[in-house]
Amino acid sequence: MIGEFDNSFDFATNILEAGAYFREPATNPEALPIHLSTAHNVNDLDDLQKRYDESGFCYNRYRNPNRTALNDLMTYIENGKASGSYNSGMAAICAAIISNTKAGDHVVSGDTLYGESLEIFTKIVGKYGVETTFVDICDLDAVKAAMRPNTVMIYGETVANPVIAVPDIKALSEIAHANNALLIIDNTFMTGALFRPLDFGADIVVSSLTKFANGHSDSTAGALTSNDPELVKKAFDMQQLMGNQASPFDSWLTSRGIRTLDLRVKKQSDNACALAKMFAESPYVEAVYHPSLESNPYHEIATKQFGKYYGPMLSVVLPEDREKMNKFMRSMKLCHYAMTLGGYRTTMSYPPMSSHSDLTREERYAMGITDGLLRFSCGIEDTDDLVADMKRALEEAYGA
DSSP, rough: OOOOOTTTTTHHHHHHHHTTTTOOOOOSSOOOOOOOSSSOOSSHHHHHHHHHHHTOOOOOTOHHHHHHHHHHHHHHTTEEEEEEESSSHHHHHHHHHHTOOTTOEEEEESSSSHHHHHHIIIIGGGGGOOEEEEOOOOOOHHHHHHHHEEEEEEEESSSSSOOOOEEEHHHHHHHHHHHHEEEEOOOTTTHHOOOOGGGTOEEEEEETTTTTTOOOOOOOOOEEEEEHHHHHHHHHHHHHHHTTOHHHHHHHHHHHTTTTTHHHHHHHHHHHHHHHHHHHHOOTOOEEEESSSSSTTTTHHHHHHTTOOOSEEEEEESSOOOHHHHHHHHHOOOOEEOSSOSSSSOOOOGGGGTTTTTTHHHHHHHHHHTTTEEEEEOOOOHHHHHHHHHHHHHHHHHHH
């Protein structure tokens, strides 16, 4: 039987068996343990069948305790009925799209998305006979006009990256469902702490948990959540073949980070509002993209959907002077360039050389991504410190 120890075996054998199993009860720990084991043993074929019947843990690629715990956590956060966890946000996005499309299908997608999300449609599913029409997803008339009899999906983001546009999720769900199509929404920027797309009619929510959900810039994971368990199972079945599950350690780290999500993301959102106000008043900034500003074209729909928290992401457009932009970036003490977002410290990125670098200059400008655009991911610093530091850096770079 598993766990029995026979001291009569040779040292070389028993060094593999001694201490291999817990001998005392180790149930209900205060902190969730990390389950790194690639497999879980069974005693015999009857025990194996029982494990299968109860959907227990057998092999890490199929199920893992930490991944299952993360699934349960994400199902609650997004107010769904089932979730799957992946080894990155892009893996979750791919799973949602690929498991729900086939050759001959048509997709309507927002034209302003994270750059690599756009490439899933153009470089992956497009190769296999799935056609995509890219539209301004905030323009409901344009979305309706793009729908076809073979449209199976509308895809968008809660807050479009990086121009911070806000679509009407409920209206999009009504358009999708009137055409027997799914609505899939990327909720990375808001997280379920600030907005739950499923409550507004979305069929699937995807998120890069690498970002605000984990919040500590030390794990990579993604999630897919739905009110329809069959949609999650379709993606899960494909996941078993593709092998893009979240690792036990990343699942554990992400779950740990999420425990403080409510505290972090609301403070980050408040900091974004304060920065947006300062930037909007600055003579050195040409445009500010954040829906907290009453002058923002998405302020009304954002207030309707999000309430008092407008999200922790904002973008600004500065004069297209590379030397001054570099000086501004170097002058900041509390904000530094990072190849990601959503951490507890404020960071910035330059979409023309990062998330949207594969687009032509003409394509970028058509989306509002000019050579003067900087995107900020707000952290949890003291608000006054953060605003003062940014304001000082602007003055040093552009006021001389």
